Amino acid sequence: VRLRDVAEAAGVSVSTASTALSRTGRTGTTRLSQDTRRRVREAAEALGYVPSEAARALVTGAPGRIAVVVPNLRQPYFSRCAEALIEQLGARGLRSTVRVTDDDAAAELDAVMGVTTNDADGVLLCPHFLGDELMAGRTPPLPVVQMGSYPTRGLDHVPMDEFNGCLAAARHLLASGRRRIGFMARTWDDGGPRYAAYVRAHEEAGLEVDPALVVNGEDWDRCDTGLESTIGLLRSGVPFDALMCINDAVALGVLRALLSVGRRVPEDVAVTGFDNTTEGEFAWPALTTVDPGTVAMASAAVDVLVARLEGRDPGPVGPAPTRLVVRDSSL
CATH class of the missing domain: 3.40.50.2300 (Response regulator)
Structure with a gap:
């Protein structure tokens, strides 16, 4: 039950209903008659309305x-x-x-x-x-x-807008000449909108996604996922020239793994993230990412x-x- 419902039942405005249900029956310089207070409180009781501290704060300033x-x-x-x-x-x-x-x-x-x-x-x-x-x-x-x-x-x-954000990142990598772009890390059955954008960008470029470049991850909120997934991809021997990461946390792990084996970023492998975190901005090299607003x-x-x-x-x-x-x- 909303405060608006109580106000309509009592035939008063929302602000008047809020004032009537306050402890003093007044807000600032606004005072209500006993009859108005009674009608509002009877309506609230009949509807089962429970006053909200936050809603009251928007009227009273508390x-x-x-x-x-x-x-x-x-x-x-x-x-x-x-x-x-x-x-x-x-x-x-x-x-x-x-x-x-x-x-x-x-x-x-x-x-x-x-x-x-x-x-x-x-x-x-x-x-x-x-x-x-x-x-x-x-x-x-x-x-x-x-x-x-x-x-x-x-x-x-x-x-x-995850889809369009990731679509911009994937298009950017393809426009830079990369053609073996890995996706780090798919964590749902359908991959979600970020993976869908990765696929769409390849389709636009007349390319097919290589399933060997789509890497699953256990926990996409940890840098460890990016580190471990990249090490696994490197050990597989599958060639790649870019890694599009599901977020900045994964991308930071990816950067660590690549640099630890001597892969230059971006000369050998380009890397993108998603989230525009401060950590990504101050990484080395600074991380290309998507600001989600x-x-x-x-x-x-x-x-x-x-x-x-x-x-x-x-x-x-x-x-x-x-x-x-x-x-x-x-x-």
């Missing part, structure tokens, strides 16, 4: 609390997402609390369903596992906005959550624009 949920903080992308979300919440006068799910699907579901976020009035989530199957038709007890990943039925979603996504996610807290429908949200950042690793 800080509310929003849970920022990420799978881990070791992956630079997720730590940057958490930072961006916290900054955007702070700019709107909302407090934040961080929950780390330790790459556990059950913990992710618990955060969405309020089990581990019962001290918050809303959830901003960067998921690893959340989806229709995991939710199984459940309805969260509080507003939830999902940032990146695949959309989940019934939840607000701010998408990342993290700050723009975070801003949009907070806008959607604020709309829900205020009882408004935020409407559909398009993906943030991606940007190819070309550096020394692929020149």
Whole structure:
């Protein structure tokens, strides 16, 4: 039940309903009559409405609390997402609390369903596992906005344009004359949008993907995956002149493996990442990568959550624009 529902039932505005449900029945210089307060509270009780600290904060100026949920903080992308979300919440006068799910699907579901976020009035989530199957038709007890990943039925979603970002990276490698481009590392059955972009770019160039150049990885949030996968590819003897990495963390491991065996980057092997992390910028050589628009996504996610807290429908949200950042690793 939303505050807007209570306001409509009582025949008042959303801000008046919020004021009526406050402890004092006033907000700033606004005072309400006893009759108005009574009608709003009776409507709230009849509908089963539970006041939200965060929604009230948007009217009164008092800080509310929003849970920022990420799978881990070791992956630079997720730590940057958490930072961006916290900054955007702070700019709107909302407090934040961080929950780390330790790459556990059950913990992710618990955060969405309020089990581990019962001290918050809303959830901003960067998921690893959340989806229709995991939710199984459940309805969260509080507003939830999902940032990146695949959309989940019934939840607000701010998408990342993974496909076009990776398409730009793959086209860049092909335009530089590379023809034996490895994909590091495929982690799903279908490879997801990043792998689909890799395939599309080859098709555009009239090339077929060599399955021997598609390397699977166990954990795409660790540099170890890039290191181990590259060592395996080198030992296989399969020739390659570029490695397109699923993210910057994998790419950093790839750079370490190549340089340790004397492969020059980019002269012998060009390397690209995805996420535009600070670690990639200061790697040697500096990493070509895709900026996924993290700050723009975070801003949009907070806008959607604020709309829900205020009882408004935020409407559909398009993906943030991606940007190819070309550096020394692929020149």
